[in-house]
Amino acid sequence: MDKPDRTGFSGRIGFVLSAAGSAVGLGNIWRFPYLAAEYGGGIFLLVYILVTLIFGFPIMAMEIAIGRKAGSCCVNAYGIVDSRASFLGWLTSGITLITLPYYCVIGGWVLKYAAVYIVGEGSEAAAAGYFESFISGVPQPLVWQLAFIGLAAAIIICGVKNGIELANRFLMPALIIIAVIVAAYTLTLPGALEGAAWYLTPDLSKFSFRTVLAAMGQMFWSLSLSSGIMVTFGAYLGSSQSIEKSVKQIEIFDLGAAFLSGLIVIPAVFSFSGGDQQALTSGAGLMFTTLPKVFDAIPSGRIIGVLFFILVMFAAVSSAISMMEVNTANLIERFHLKRWQAALVMAGVLAVLGIPPALGYSLWDEFMPLGMTILDFEDFIGNSIVTPIAALLACLFFGWVAHPRILSQEIQKGSGFKRRKSFEFTIRWLAPAVILAVLVGSAIG
Numbered sequence: 001m002d003k004p005d006r007t008g009f010s011g012r013i014g015f016v017l018s019a020a021g022s023a024v025g026l027g028n029i030w031r032f033p034y035l036a037a038e039y040g041g042g043i044f045l046l047v048y049i050l051v052t053l054i055f056g057f058p059i060m061a062m063e064i065a066i067g068r069k070a071g072s073c074c075v076n077a078y079g080i081v082d083s084r085a086s087f088l089g090w091l092t093s094g095i096t097l098i099t100l101p102y103y104c105v106i107g108g109w110v111l112k113y114a115a116v117y118i119v120g121e122g123s124e125a126a127a128a129g130y131f132e133s134f135i136s137g138v139p140q141p142l143v144w145q146l147a148f149i150g151l152a153a154a155i156i157i158c159g160v161k162n163g164i165e166l167a168n169r170f171l172m173p174a175l176i177i178i179a180v181i182v183a184a185y186t187l188t189l190p191g192a193l194e195g196a197a198w199y200l201t202p203d204l205s206k207f208s209f210r211t212v213l214a215a216m217g218q219m220f221w222s223l224s225l226s227s228g229i230m231v232t233f234g235a236y237l238g239s240s241q242s243i244e245k246s247v248k249q250i251e252i253f254d255l256g257a258a259f260l261s262g263l264i265v266i267p268a269v270f271s272f273s274g275g276d277q278q279a280l281t282s283g284a285g286l287m288f289t290t291l292p293k294v295f296d297a298i299p300s301g302r303i304i305g306v307l308f309f310i311l312v313m314f315a316a317v318s319s320a321i322s323m324m325e326v327n328t329a330n331l332i333e334r335f336h337l338k339r340w341q342a343a344l345v346m347a348g349v350l351a352v353l354g355i356p357p358a359l360g361y362s363l364w365d366e367f368m369p370l371g372m373t374i375l376d377f378e379d380f381i382g383n384s385i386v387t388p389i390a391a392l393l394a395c396l397f398f399g400w401v402a403h404p405r406i407l408s409q410e411i412q413k414g415s416g417f418k419r420r421k422s423f424e425f426t427i428r429w430l431a432p433a434v435i436l437a438v439l440v441g442s443a444i445g
Contacts, residue, residue: 067234195270
């Protein structure tokens, strides 16, 4: 199969910002704070940092190396590196077809809330039952989901350099600046420092195996691992650019965004609740139910609410375009479509696949696979089952069937590879053992 002319990133900065845009998404801004609240604050933060540094680096480096070595889309890349690994290309490409549709549903919720705050209706969003009424209605969730998909598709159509990279060159710095401003303001609220102390101080008595499982699951979600994204982006990275340095910088962005998100949400809720930790237990609804009440009660709450939901919107869009690019690139290379054609096909597929999770709280609310809503079920299957399986199989294949040195040699291009020995040890031994534990824990849980 002939490879199309491939326009990549302008350089390592463009690559890092785009890959960081994929990593810094709803996993950081929406998911991380409520998991930190659920699993003991400081101890979860500590464990998350450790698993990201220990396991995130080798797995991400492995995937970027596969993409760059192959110089092709995800569905082809594994087979180009080793023909026996072709099945991994199909598996990882398929993961985004599970996760991205419901991600776009949540992205639609974020877009809705950003619009509500921008037009000055934040007090309405804080009213009891507002969020439940919105997601259980028809057709609003579908309309906002389609708007979100359209926004992501428009960026994808503009290309890698002029679309994905250009968007993230704006989105990532803006996101960090807004997060720092909102976090700094939050810490000035009465009682907020007590919440910050709870969030930053590890309580070893709250450590458990479930804390590790939750942190590992969050790492896969947040760093966009085993979903084809890093393989796809790796194909756009020049051979003279350092993979090792790039991965370190992506991890810094990811950890920084997660840390700041927790520093915004947890102290704000502590201040609002008078230090009542029970206020943090609303789980996934923390951002859409509890925070609007917080913003409605604090001085300058409307401005902070606008900034916060713009921050979340930036994070959601930056990740969505990365996930959408995986199968857009597959369509371009496998079927020789033009970029705009492939992007529109993907937008149509996502619009259709997004109907069940969008209506899972209204017309199809009685359909509860494994006792979960459709959105939660897709999240469980995609992030807790299929993604770790893909990571496990990739580590086993490149650790044992094909020696990890074939990827180490690719990573070494640019400026060497200081962590080569630990990379090969982790891929062969440590990562498979821990990922298997995550899978067993997820299945039991």
